[in-house]
Amino acid sequence: MSDASGVSTEVELVQLLTPEGERVGHPQYSFDGDDDQIRDWYRDMVLTRRIDTEATALQRQGELGLWASCLGQEAAQIGSGRALQKQDFVFPTYREHGVAWCCGVDPIHLLALYRGVNLGAWDSAATHFHIYTIVIGAQTLHATGYAMGVERDGLVGTGDPDRDVAVVGYFGDGATSQGDVNEAFIFASSYNAPIVFFCQNNQWAISEPIERQSRIPLYRRASGFGFPGVRVDGNDVLAVQAVTTAALERARSGNGPSFIEAYTYRMGAHTTSDDPTKYRLADELEHWRLKDPIQRVRAYLSRTGAGQDDFFGAVDAEAADYAADLRRRCLTLPEPHLLDLFDHVYAEQTPDLAEEKGRYAEYLESFDDSIPEAVEGHPQAEPAYGGIA
Amino acid sequence: MTVLTMAKALNAGLRRALEADAKVVIAGEDVGKLGGVFRVTEGLQKDFGDHRVIDSPLAESGIVGTAIGMALRGYRPVCEIQFDGFVYPAFDQIVSQVARLHFRSLGQLKVPLVIRIPFGGGIGAVEHHSESPEAYFCHTAGLKVVACSNPVDAYWMIQQAVASDDPIIFFEPKRRYHEKSEVDESATPVALHSARIVRSGSDLTLIGYGPTVRTCLDAAEAAAQEGRDLEVIDLRSLSPLDTSVVLESAQRTGRVVTVHEAPVNVSLGAELAARITEQCFYSLEAPVLRVGGFDTPYPPSRVEDEYLPDLDRVLDMVDRSLAY
């Protein structure tokens, strides 16, 4: 049978670890690591999920304005994140908390963003993890341009895989409809940029299903732009790691862009403001729960003895402690001050802005906060309502 | 000293920039082999290679978005948007990303990007080739916006814009591309974000930028024959505005008329009027008056001369100001 474009409808899905936790082979890809690595990635995924859960709870308690959960996508993010070399660079969307984890971004920074303390202020130069981009798909162009810069630095195709740089641009299924994403594909292809386009197809863009975005499997889009695409089981951390490693190699060695469609599922809502029960059925969730990325690794580790109860217990305990500490740190995040932000608009401050800042500072000074009523109306005095009294 | 057209002066300035800093790259549609539709980048790809002078696909958002990526990697891209009316597909990348990355990252990320845009009318073009969109960008915090009016400024300002660590929208008055001037390449330039008094006067201040500086100077010449002594300011920097020059002049003459091609509604003239009135209230003999395009979309070229502010429209407004 053929799809709308006339191509055969047989859809590939690279998989190396079944939902039941069994290792399987693949003609093109293989997992070349050991059980130590698999245990590590198990821990990575558990911690990622635990952090995500804590953040969701904090939002429900009024401590964050919003949270975009990555529940269910841990394997796609840890698998690709752990494939990166330290010299590579990542351009995420706003949901890649697992990739942030791999790049060494302290999760408190992600919480700070969603709490409204700042707009994303971790050190992207040090972590090689660009700050989150809320505008859908815009970052794919930045990633492509960055890759073009890397090439001009002479860090592509030198033959030294520890030196050659690859760039990964993350985006979702919905983003593939955006003009900017398609322009990124064009530019990357035209200039043979060393970039991996990593699409987490979690099936939903808020309430729009993937079928609204594309008539063909997303990975097939790539060939239209002139570079290879592959669909991988996004809930299979081994397969994701293998496929991403290969794609990064390709980019690093100067063979240009490629497209990875990590076929996964958004188990949670689009954000904490979303109600998915409005547009999807409970049995769909159940269907995907059977494909849970963490469960299958746990099943594998248990069955093979590579992981025992003490290991799982330790990971859970570590996750609980980490979450509790993260909670504490979230609640004690300092409040931002608008006055400070005037200095960050430009690299070279303008006289008018400096003056405006000065006038605002005077205005603030003019209030008599020794009077209790003053505190009530004070914008700075306003906490998240609900929550801790 | 060489006599250069504005286009050639920009070319020379860009060449200087490419020579001075290996991180400077140029990107845009037709900028490489063709040398740009106005020949502003002529000869540069031949001398600096296609890695530094990049022919882009036909995608303005892509041109700006990838330039952001290159800037994040340490490059200093100079993008060309071929015509003013075609900047809009890149508008989101400009206002949502270029303008904000420094602020978003609390100053950790810099975007030293220049976006060159030929702007303004008077060249008999079809639709979308004669726009004056500068107000949209002046209104966007995080961007800096400049406009050259003559070959000397063009030569220096483009270099300074490239050297700036902030993103700069660089407007070039396309109908002045072929005007000539002597350019001294060894001189010390005026600061980029300074306005300049190009004609001293005492009766009234005309403020223009880009294509209207010439118009204002012509008007001042004609006014001189009527016994009126007009001062003309070339704004040069639209954001930030050099209020020190503008306000000093307004205080001294007590009368101001702003002149630009863009429609007056919600324009730079409107902003200048607000600031001058606020800061010079006690010195004003007349309200600040604005001359600009009418509040219609840009008209067909056969009537564009009627639409664009000319010497008569400027002097008519000068008359009105002096009548107060």
Place this chain on the structure above:
Amino acid sequence: MAVQTFRLPDPGEGLVEADIVTWRVAIGDKININDILLEVETSKSVVELPSPFAGTVTGLLVNEGDTVEVGTPIITIDDDVTVNVDAGDGSDSAAEEAPAGESRVPNLVGYGVRTTQAKRRPRKPEPTDGAAAEAHDSVAAAFSTGAPVSRRADQREPLTPSPANVSTPSGGSVAPLPRPGPATKGPVLSSGGTLAKPPVRKLAKDLGVDLGSVSGTGTGGVITREDVERAAAREGAEPAPATAAAVSTAEAALPSAEPAATETRVPIKGVRKATAQAMVESAFTAPHVSVTTTCDMSATMALIERLRQRREFRDIKVSPLLVVAKAVLLALGRNPELNSAWDEVAGEMVIKHSVNLGIAAATPRGLIVPNIKGAESLTLDQLAQAINSVVATAREGKTQPAEMSGGTFTITNIGIFGIDAGTPILNPGESGILCIGQIARRPWVVGSGEGERIEPRWLATLTLSFDHRLADGEQGSTYLADVAGILTDPGLAMLY
């Protein structure tokens, strides 16, 4: 051991209230952080709320089925551990209560908008040194005279900058790119111009006050309205139109000359300056023609005596000027060209339908010409009152600018100075001005034929100046004859 209160938060579904559906805990339960406390139902769906505290449930403050607003306390929990959420790292707000009556309306992407702020925050009192008086201070700062002169004002920058002493780099290295340079932000200087806001400038113009001669008492040297009014009163408030028909004998005292000086200089300002301007404008714009007649005012004088006896005029001063004014008005009805204006720009002669009759008044401040609007429609006693009123007001120096503008015809009485005739200059914008000389007893030929004789009569000379663009010699003469006729025989007024 501290009792913590959990208030209904916004679970992010755009709700401002929720229904309590099911409590999942009971009083006395020991719970951990994130244990589900209850289910709430929003207008959209059911949401589980996790506990922010660990400890023992001590109170369920709302019941299942209640509809509760966001921010309402719903449960108390005794946390067995003292949760220290205060400013270890300088955080303030986490520990503060949500202000009552101020909440944010939630929306899809964040906290939502704040809904109410009905009270102003109290301000500190303004410091007496004025440092915090923002509006005034910014003006003061803007006009501070201590500021250096901006170089920009003097820089006459040609478009081609002059060559600077720049050493060119040797060898093949290229000079670095010129930096954008420092932003020029100098203090805005005081350039010596006058400072006054637009309405005050207009007032000064209307009153003929030269702002350059006024010292401003406003902050920063700004000239205020009061400053202008004071200057006008001091120097002589002056109307824009003024006639120089009468020599003003009541000018401000001249500064005493030094004994050895050969001349004394008086600054040209105030009344004199404006008068001069108006005279020049009038004299050199309108071609003036004067015609003169002498008339026997005896009947008028007799009429005046009779009027004084009348009830209507019991409390009103009646003078010859009244009857002259009436004659002037009546004759204008028949000779409207004398009540018109020359509109050069429109190329039209504007014949006014109404007479705004100017009465030239000599006052201590100088010559003032207020006018009586629509004088032609006044009864004689109204006209008398109006004349008396404007003259009295003028003598007190209280004539308003509006009263001095819009005049269409003027009467000037030089007879009070003992003068017979003059060559009055038109008020700018008017087409005629009548000058009446002294009414004195003089010999006059009366009677005819055999009875012709010389008798002492009340005689006065009338001089009319008019604008020859608007009226010819015939019309001017006819007009003057009409006026003289009424004054000679007031009964002729019946013919009008």
